[in-house]
Amino acid sequence: MNATSHPGAIELRAASLCDAAVLADLRLAFIRLVKTGGLADEDEFRAWYASYVGRSLARETTLAWLCLAAGSPCGTVELRLKPARARKAADNSAPRLEGYVSGLYVDPAFRGRGLARTLMQRLIATSRARGLFRLALHAYPDAEPLYVSLGFRPFRRLMVLRLDEPGSARGAMVHKTSTPHMVPRESVAYG
């Protein structure tokens, strides 16, 4: 995919069940980059992942977003929703939800244009709207500065963003929303 042949016009939208195969392709591209030696059987993985992510999108235990350039997928991120462990065994209140962020990936031809930041901002806004109290992820070193700028902080082997603390990460998000090299607002359609 060539960024220059599709100037602007990047669409960001929530993924649906119909996108399971596309999400599997993007996950495979991500794994090729991060897993030394790659995968023994990519076709088997693709089929398994499409089925897995399709089921979890249908149950809404996974949310995902896609960036599309002229209709072609060029970026993604996924969020797994899960109940947090109760603090005390005797606590009968409904479990709070937390989210695990995975698979942030942008096609090399589209990097450095703010797509990853925009995907993460969308994920964080949706997590707040759904009342999640915390986001966690395992960061690859190259992506760490991005997560820090969005308010994530190292916690054990993870990076964590608390969403239930007054003002948590809002400063960083507001500041970064006005970053000049981000995808122009008018070229991003939110689905």
Ligand SMILES: CC(C)(COP(=O)(O)OP(=O)(O)OC[C@H]1O[C@@H](n2cnc3c(N)ncnc32)[C@H](O)[C@@H]1OP(=O)(O)O)[C@@H](O)C(=O)NCCC(=O)NCCS
């Ligand atoms: C990491 C990745 C998602 C960034 O995508 P991107 O769309 O190019 O990122 P953005 O343009 O939104 O940049 C966001 C910030 O991250 C920084 N950044 C991005 N890639 C970086 C890199 N390789 N090294 C250092 N900083 C980087 C940018 O400088 C930017 O900060 P700024 O806005 O203050 O300038 C992309 O390089 C990628 O897909 N990498 C391979 C998969 C991967 O490592 N995913 C992360 C898993 S934790």
